[in-house]
Amino acid sequence: MPNKIRIAPTPSGYLHLGNILSFALTAALAERVDARILLRIDDMDRQRANSAYVQDIFDTLNFLEIPWHEGPRTLQEFESEWSQIHRMPLYQQALEQLLQTEQVFACNCSRSQIRSLSIDESYPGTCSHEAVPLDGSEVNWRITTPRYSEIQIQLWPQGNQSAKLPALMQYFVVRKKDGFPAYQLSSLVDDVHFGITHIVRGVDLLPSTLAQVYLAQILRADSFTQVQFYHHGLLMGADQQKLSKSAGATSIRYLREQGYKPEQIYQQIANLTGIDELVTNWRQLAEVVFHKRI
Ligand SMILES: [Zn+2]
Known part of the structure; x- marks a missing residue:
């Protein structure tokens, strides 16, 4: 099987500098391991997905010259062929x-009930003994998770590692109250469906990686347990907070409107990761980040 990697943004806000760091690393890892790049736009969060944000994904990737080989090129292609809505039968099957x-x-x-029951907002498993009807309305479907056993994951470039599922991922949700699959399930099913072999994501998603590999074991999706993960450090804003989609001043759209050129955007990302070297494109940015293990 040929290697394949994905760029998987969520269209719930304009892309920001932190997203671009992740995409630059994805494109560079694709070159290193000779992988094709799939653009997968995760629009399963129906409340927040918005076509202006889908269009922003194409505009931003094109502006910053980040390549992809499979997936939609236009909003229209996305809606007619690539939206996650078209893959609902696969999620249902899982x-x-x-x-x-x-x-x-x-x-x-409810969230407030869970908050009142646990100090760290992790779910204490209350309903696992309650036999709440699965076909009721306004119910989450949760999965019983192992508390003590370790999950094996493949990290790039370190190789095999094992870790316990963190408390916040105990009994994680696989189907949301609105009836749509939860992120952990739709992301895993898509990665298996498209034959993904490598995944680049922020270190904040390490708990998700463990949850998804666990889910893959239960679903006997063996290919996913062999996926290589590269978890990178996050870009922090001036306030030392993780950049978010609401952080308007770091959105690429805003910077583009202010007249920034791609090389200035890459340099800004480099500076935010503490890199002093001159960086003018995604390849150079990624090479320095790989080298410094940021
Ligand atoms: Zn409950």
Whole structure:
């Protein structure tokens, strides 16, 4: 099987400098491991997905000359062929398969109930003993997770590592109250469907990686347990907070409107990661980041 890697933004805000660091590293890793790049736009969060943000993804990748070989090129192609809505049957199939394992239960707890029951907002498993009907409305489907056993993941370039699922991922949600698959499930199913072999993501998503590899074991999606993960450090804003989509001044759209050129944007990302070297494109940015292990 040829190697394949994906750029997987969510169209719930304009892309910002932190997203571009991740995409630059993805494009550079693709060159190193001779992988094709898939553009996958994750629009499963129906409340927040917005076509202006989908268009911004194409505009930004083109402006910054970040390549991709598969996936939509226009908003129209995205809507007619590539939206996650078209893959609902695959997600349903995975959910059915999970039900058969009897590791899934329904949970009707509200956020405030969970907060009152646990100090760190992790879910204490209350409903796992309650037999809440799975077909009820306004229920999350959660999965029973191992508390003590370790999950094996493949990190790039270190190789095999193992870790426990963190407390916040105990009993993680696989289907949301609105009936749509949760991120952990749709992302995994898509990665298996498209034959992804390498995944680049921020270190804040390490708990998701562990959850998804665990889910892959239950679903017998063996190919996913062999995926190589590269978790990179996050860009911090001036306030030392992680950049977010609401951080308007770091959005590429805003910078472009201010007249910034691509090389100035790459240099700004480099500076935010503490790199002094001159950086003018995604390849140079990624090479310095790989070298310094940021
Ligand atoms: Zn519950």
